[in-house]
Amino acid sequence: MDVCPLCNGLETIRIQCPQCQSAMEDQGKITDYFDDYSPYLDIEIMKMTDGNPRSLEEHQCLHYFYCSRCKYEEIKGVQE
Numbered sequence: 001m002d003v004c005p006l007c008n009g010l011e012t013i014r015i016q017c018p019q020c021q022s023a024m025e026d027q028g029k030i031t032d033y034f035d036d037y038s039p040y041l042d043i044e045i046m047k048m049t050d051g052n053p054r055s056l057e058e059h060q061c062l063h064y065f066y067c068s069r070c071k072y073e074e075i076k077g078v079q080e
Helices: 043-049
Strands: 023-029 060-066 073-079
Touching: none
Parallel strands: none
Antiparallel strands: 023 060, 060 073
């Protein structure tokens, strides 16, 4: 079983906002925002509905990044 280094606190990632060059904040897995129970469901099942049809087989965890300065949003795949 693969683990996401961001979800498990093993690594941090610095992403620069392409609009204002501020540091973007990791807001967690995109699937956690689907509904109230999403964070408690099986991660591999949730990957089937995360918007990337290959995230499960490519071992990627899709994270939501947000720039609090200019409100820019971005989803990035993190290698597990």
